Amino acid sequence: MSLSSGKPWVGVVADVKVIPPHPFHTVGDKYLRALVQAADVVPVLLPALSDLVDVRAWIKRLDGVFLPGGYSMVHPEHYDGEHIEGTLYDEARDQLSLDLIRSTLDAGKPLFGVCRGLQEMNVALGGSLHQHLHKVGPYQEHREDKTLTVAEQYADAHRINCVSGGQLERITGVQEYRVNSLHTQGIDRLAPGVTAEAIADDGLVEAFSVDGATAFAMAVQWHPEWRVMENQPNKNLFEAFGAACRQTQLL
Template sequence: MTKPLILVTADVKPVDGYNWHAAPSTYLQAVVRGSDALPVILPSLGADIDIDGALDQVDGVLATGSRSNVNPQLYGGEATEANGPYDPERDATTLPLLRRALERGVPVFAICRGMQELNVALGGTLLTEIQDMEGRADHRAPTSEHQDTRFKIAHPIEIEPDSPLAEILGEEPVDVNSLHRQALGTLGDRLTVVARAEDGTIEAVSVKDGPGYVVATQWHPEYWVASDGPSQKLFRAFGDAAREYRGRRLGLA
């Protein structure tokens, strides 16, 4: 195999009496078409998963977005029906996966819930229902049956100069989509903000002085990877990082 192998996080969905471990096709297609890599879904089986064994075989981790939220009890909050739904099996798998991937220097690309998981995994907190907070915009998706409408480009972000994100997208403002009602609160250990929305909402983070490639976005570049320049650049950069890591892992570099 010459293409990098990307571990993709999974939601747990009850269907037909079974618990299905699944990831949306948009993420899988973005890995194939945008990163020129092969996606493999990691089931959310918590402690039954040998995380180091899994990371031994792969060249990157993609933490996907989801309708579910990280359980607030994991960052000192209170779980409520209004803040749900929750996915405890995913929490129990993805948080330790991200921590270990960072420790080992495995390239990480975390999107929406994935960025929030990364923050919680490193000791940070989340803000819930930010549309109800004074001074914050409504970052939720438009109500529509059409995905193109829900994922439409919605607002600009300001990118921090001389940041890892600026190396990929440049330092000029970029327009992104918006489909979230939570945001990062207190930053986790070693995280640094690399982009914000006009209302101050954190839109992207990276890791300070980390051993590997780490980029996390609150928006959804996977949806427009076939047509949007910034989305293409993000997945191409992730693929390049995974190829470089693969070369080192296999002793080819």
Template sequence: MPAFQTSPPRRPVVGIIADSIEFHGHRGHSVLHGYVRAVNEIAQAMPVMLPVAAEVLDGTTLLGALDGIVLTGSPSNVAAERYGASALPAATRQDTHRDAVVFGLLPALIRRGLPVLGICRGFQELNVIHRGTLEPAVHEQPGRLDHREGDHNRPIERWYDNSHPIHVIPGGVLEGLAGELVMQVNSLHHQGVDRLGDGLRPEATAPDGLVEAFSIADVPQFTLAVQWHPEMRIDDCPLSRAIFAAFGNACRTRQREREQAILSAS
């Protein structure tokens, strides 16, 4: 008689926000594989792409289906009108479809307990959701570092080399993951925090004082937003792996709670 085969445990489901793209004249949705791989291999969760089409998504369905959400980095910028600033220059890449989805749905999902990991643009979105503001060109401000990715002619993997240290603030989420108070990160951005949003706890700063990580202080679930790119360094950076592993653990907790609620209602 063959041995009894048990089914593998169901993995938590993590939504990864897409970018709006154009492909041969067609509107499309795009997620870079680094996020997919990090969620699958390190968070040990099932990644699913969330299209940036506000007309097809609703919060009730997402709350019933998702155990976490990743707000990805992007070459596009949050529209300045979202935080009460003057419109960005016409040549600035923006994504109004993504803005509509994120700012329309995320506040309620966070309030209802969904773990969230924000990366680069996702970090900026979470700041604006909490009534923070952004500096659209950090490198132009006196006393600030140039946090941009640098020479685009380098091999793409070199874009994600460490670029500057961060100073981790004691007692927060990030210190529990990093284990050290000074860490090197691969910071690639030109926008940054101008005013940190309401209810956000700074977790790390760059040498120029710019906030490089924060958490949401007044919610019980795991939340973390970082201005660098841990998804691109899961093979050689313990902090990158620790971030996605902690996020995955939070998603498993959310999954158990969600499944228990379904059983209780049946």
């Protein structure tokens, strides 16, 4: 049963950031607003305290889980990758997210990953990542230009092609569209048990769904939360996630 008799409650994974002198658990405003406006759910921040809490007990009280983007990278120890000096990691978030992903799917509840969230889902299910896409051919530049304004950084950057007849095409209502691109890492080996839903022109998997999931279980590499109410395909994604959470609420 939901925590509320009204709108569904969705757990949102928090980053751990030091705002001197203390660590804080944080979630970006744009994700929370998209969940409220487009998905029509109540976001509940989940602190990265896996060592102190029972994640499965949390899931029982929630109607869905959302994995937002973040500036840190998934630690390569989780997919037998090589540590690269100078990379920003958030191992507390990794611990929470990877456990939460598996437990949410086991519980049959909706799961939606964005950017880092896609990378976490791929790793949690047995896939691997390219840590620096810009150093691996044949991929185009997927990072944002930080000399630009935020609006310019989040502008459409490249095209994606939805897999014909796939879930993403059905949800968004389009076969191809342009998306923003603000990521350093990307999928190397796609996890077993998932299906690619969209491919960039350079061949990078930009979205996937989880095979056999009993509820919405999808991840995308771009940032659909950005000005979501102005972008119908992205709005459709959040609406589909919200509808799945409402369905869970009724169970």
